[in-house]
Amino acid sequence: MKRHQRYQPMPTSSDVTRREFVKMGAATAAASGIVLGVPAMGDAQQPPIQAPPETNIGDFMKVPKGKHALPGPFPGRVVEVKDPRALVEDSIDAKVVGEMFERGVRTLTGKDMKESFGLFFEPGDVVGIKVNPVGPPLINTHVELTQAVVNWLVANKVSPDHIVIWDRFDYMLKDAGYTADRFPKGVRIEGLQTMDEAGNTWKDASGNHVSLNNFDKDVYYFAKGIVGKNVRGYKDDEFYLNQHVFNGEYSYFGKLLTRQLTKIVNLAAYKNTGAGISMATKNLGYGSLCNTGRLHAPLFFNVCTEVLAAPVVREKLVLNVTDALRGQYEGGPDKNAQFVYPNHSLFFATDPFALDMICHRQIVAKRKEMGIAVNENPRFTDYLHYAERLGLGIANPEKITYIRG
Amino acid sequence: MDKKTPSKCRGFRRTAVALVSLLVVSVGSVRAQKPAGDANLLPADGFSGAWKKNGPTKVFTSEDLYGYIDGGAEAFLEMGFEQLTVQKYRDGANELTVELYRMTDATSARGIYLARCGKETPDPALRERHTASRHQILLQRGRYYLVLNNTAGGAANAPMLAKAAQAMVTKMPADTAVAALGLLPPAGLVPGSGRIIRGPVGLQAVYTLGDGDILQFGGKLTAAAGDYKDAAGTSTLVVVDYPTPAAAAAAFKHLKANLDTYLKPTTATDSKLVFQDYEKKFGVAAVNGRRLEVRLHLAKPPA
Numbered sequence: 001m002k003r004h005q006r007y008q009p010m011p012t013s014s015d016v017t018r019r020e021f022v023k024m025g026a027a028t029a030a031a032s033g034i035v036l037g038v039p040a041m042g043d044a045q046q047p048p049i050q051a052p053p054e055t056n057i058g059d060f061m062k063v064p065k066g067k068h069a070l071p072g073p074f075p076g077r078v079v080e081v082k083d084p085r086a087l088v089e090d091s092i093d094a095k096v097v098g099e100m101f102e103r104g105v106r107t108l109t110g111k112d113m114k115e116s117f118g119l120f121f122e123p124g125d126v127v128g129i130k131v132n133p134v135g136p137p138l139i140n141t142h143v144e145l146t147q148a149v150v151n152w153l154v155a156n157k158v159s160p161d162h163i164v165i166w167d168r169f170d171y172m173l174k175d176a177g178y179t180a181d182r183f184p185k186g187v188r189i190e191g192l193q194t195m196d197e198a199g200n201t202w203k204d205a206s207g208n209h210v211s212l213n214n215f216d217k218d219v220y221y222f223a224k225g226i227v228g229k230n231v232r233g234y235k236d237d238e239f240y241l242n243q244h245v246f247n248g249e250y251s252y253f254g255k256l257l258t259r260q261l262t263k264i265v266n267l268a269a270y271k272n273t274g275a276g277i278s279m280a281t282k283n284l285g286y287g288s289l290c291n292t293g294r295l296h297a298p299l300f301f302n303v304c305t306e307v308l309a310a311p312v313v314r315e316k317l318v319l320n321v322t323d324a325l326r327g328q329y330e331g332g333p334d335k336n337a338q339f340v341y342p343n344h345s346l347f348f349a350t351d352p353f354a355l356d357m358i359c360h361r362q363i364v365a366k367r368k369e370m371g372i373a374v375n376e377n378p379r380f381t382d383y384l385h386y387a388e389r390l391g392l393g394i395a396n397p398e399k400i401t402y403i404r405g
Numbered sequence: 406m407d408k409k410t411p412s413k414c415r416g417f418r419r420t421a422v423a424l425v426s427l428l429v430v431s432v433g434s435v436r437a438q439k440p441a442g443d444a445n446l447l448p449a450d451g452f453s454g455a456w457k458k459n460g461p462t463k464v465f466t467s468e469d470l471y472g473y474i475d476g477g478a479e480a481f482l483e484m485g486f487e488q489l490t491v492q493k494y495r496d497g498a499n500e501l502t503v504e505l506y507r508m509t510d511a512t513s514a515r516g517i518y519l520a521r522c523g524k525e526t527p528d529p530a531l532r533e534r535h536t537a538s539r540h541q542i543l544l545q546r547g548r549y550y551l552v553l554n555n556t557a558g559g560a561a562n563a564p565m566l567a568k569a570a571q572a573m574v575t576k577m578p579a580d581t582a583v584a585a586l587g588l589l590p591p592a593g594l595v596p597g598s599g600r601i602i603r604g605p606v607g608l609q610a611v612y613t614l615g616d617g618d619i620l621q622f623g624g625k626l627t628a629a630a631g632d633y634k635d636a637a638g639t640s641t642l643v644v645v646d647y648p649t650p651a652a653a654a655a656a657f658k659h660l661k662a663n664l665d666t667y668l669k670p671t672t673a674t675d676s677k678l679v680f681q682d683y684e685k686k687f688g689v690a691a692v693n694g695r696r697l698e699v700r701l702h703l704a705k706p707p708a
């Protein structure tokens with residue numbers, strides 16, 4: 001049954017129907033092809049491009065954009081700050097990381113830290129810091145970077161109890177070193193959900209998932225006909241529900257995002273997933289909502305665009321910093337130590353799609369340097385071009401301003 | 406009617422119900438039982454200094470592999486996966502994680518190893534096919550693919566990784582030859598570039614020829630891929646050996662009809678397809694008997 005949308009679609013002159021969105025998806029390859037210099041397709045042997053499953057992206061895009069909507073004040077602008085002192089042997093230098101963070105923000109905005117704060121935040125904001133705790137201690141978002149962000153917020157009078165460090169799974173945060181003693185008193189560290197690895201204790205007395213009420217049934221990402229039962233490797237519904245809280249065609253956003261946070265800072269890790277990357281857009285695309293296992297095979301990268309198009313993300317995401325102090329060029333998205341290397345970089349952008357395009361190209365270059373098989377089919381960045389067509393960011397490399405700060 | 410008949414029937418029914426119940430219970434028990442895993446191959450406590458097992462041995466099958474490697478299980482399942490045994494070890498603050506993948510055969514194990522090893526950096530203490538760093542050892546022997554993670558990453562623990570591997574390989578069955586790699590002609594083959602492919606996930610890592618099972622592996626075939634260097638540059642060759650010439654021809658026809666939209670056909674016959682890719686390089690797919698060969702990344706169109 002179709003549920004009521006919290007975000008009521010409002011008619012605008014640029015209304016786009018779902019059918020038109022499917023058509024846009026069908027045009028993706030050809031359009032991207034022109035951008036990337038692929039010959040136009042005209043051969044009668046070519047099959048029609050398979051339309052992706054129907055989603056509620058059309059509903060998302062009908063909501064008018066607000067003041068802080070993506071791509072933010074600096075579309076297509078990406079800053080990289082590098083400092084070899086930040087990581088020596090296995091030790092992260094928090095002081096150097098703090099300096100890098102300030103240099104990156106100032107270079108991105110062209111303003112000092114206080115003025116930069118004013119560009120993104122307002123009094124009373126509740127700020128969510130989305131980290132990626134997968135793969136500690138090598139390839140997760142480092143605590144030292146998160147501390148630098150928290151320090152900046154607190155220095156600009158954000159109350160610590162208005163700061164929430166979050167990921168999807170609570171136990172992963174702890175494994176990655178996100179404990180209360182490492183942050184000012186009052187800063188909250190929260191998982192959207194818990195998961196029991198043994199599969200026995202994740203239900204409450206009434207048989208429901210203990211994290212059920214952490215998700216907002218009024219705000220969701222819908223993908224027609226895509227359900228967890230069809231995912232190979234999930235043995236049964238119980239197994240799936242433990243990891244995903246809900247099954248079915250709806251992925252509900254966490255109430256943390258829909259009811260508490262007013263701004264989001266996105267701190268992604270720097271790593272590959274297959275021939276693509278798992279960085280800024282995937283950190284939020286798969287980290288803001290539940291029931292995502294079903295989405296990998298049929299939609300995968302499109303989710304990274306469409307979930308970020310949801311007003312609950314699009315209107316709140318003000319800053320992206322990709323933690324490339326270490327990088328992983330192969331074997332991701334899980335940690336694979338064989339392919340982890342010191343990279344000593346932080347990347348900054350308000351536009352997560354431009355940011356991911358720059359990082360994708362750098363990971364491809366690293367894979368080539370290291371002799372890894374590289375599949376450079378443009379389909380692995382189609383989702384970024386899709387975001388550009390939706391007006392969410394810039395993906396065309398020729399339109400991206402890349403600055404080494 | 407024999408008055409005993411109803412009673413006999415009832416008795417028969419009771420017996421049948423009891424038997425069926427027993428069968429159901431038995432099947433249920435079998436289903437509920439967790440496989441034993443390969444705990445017998447794990448290093449014993451004290452294999453190196455004070456290192457000891459820490460926590461229970463966990464076993465994952467093809468039904469719940471996503472519980473351990475969310476999002477990355479498909480490559481194992483496609484290659485031919487049976488069981489994963491995971492055990493953690495601890496020595497003070499240091500932790501070792503042993504992941505022992507039992508694949509369906511040596512080809513599967515070599516396939517997953519080659520897909521994940523990158524540039525190999527061997528440890529002289531180990532004879533099996535492997536690559537080692539202070540963080541990790543990846544090793545393949547027979548049908549086993551072994552991953553040892555030095556979680557803390559300290560260089561002082563690196564010798565412990567090799568000792569754990571040594572403790573395990575002596576208990577594993579001997580390695581066997583992997584015939585699939587023989588599909589690749591040796592002349593010009595770049596050493597270490599050989600890959601085994603058993604479906605679309607493996608193929609995608611090398612090249613995208615189209616959506617889905619574009620070369621019609623059907624979950625049954627094994628292909629090989631490798632890089633070749635000659636005066637014209639570096640190219641990649643994918644060779645698939647089908648059970649019959651008709652199957653090879655059908656796969657070729659399917660490829661021709663469903664070629665990836667980023668690849669533009671330039672010439673096509675019943676047995677050969679030449680296309681230009683997104684980097685303006687050329688590819689050629691040709692079927693000959695039971696074999697389908699696809700050569701990629703060519704600087705010039707083939708003659």
